[in-house]
Amino acid sequence: MHLDPENALEKTNKKFIERFTLMEHAALSKGKTLSEMNLEEMDTIWESIKKQKLQD
Numbered sequence: 001m002h003l004d005p006e007n008a009l010e011k012t013n014k015k016f017i018e019r020f021t022l023m024e025h026a027a028l029s030k031g032k033t034l035s036e037m038n039l040e041e042m043d044t045i046w047e048s049i050k051k052q053k054l055q056d
Contacts (some may be wrong), residue, residue: 024050 004042027034034042 019049019053026031 023042023045024034026049027037027042032041037045
C-alpha cells in the first residue's frame with residue numbers, strides 16, 4: 001500500500017478531533033454536554049456526523 005504510518009496516523013487523529021468537536025457542538029445545541037449524555041445518545045450523534053462527513 002506504500003503508506004507512511006506517521007502521516008496516516010496524523011490524518012486519522014485530525015479526523016477524530018474534527019468529529020469529536022462537531023459532536024460536542026451538536027450536544028450543546030441540544031442543551032446538553034457530553035458528560036450528561038448516555039452512550040447511546042453520543043453514538044447517535046457520532047454516526048450522524050460520520051454519515052454527514054462521508055457525503056461531503
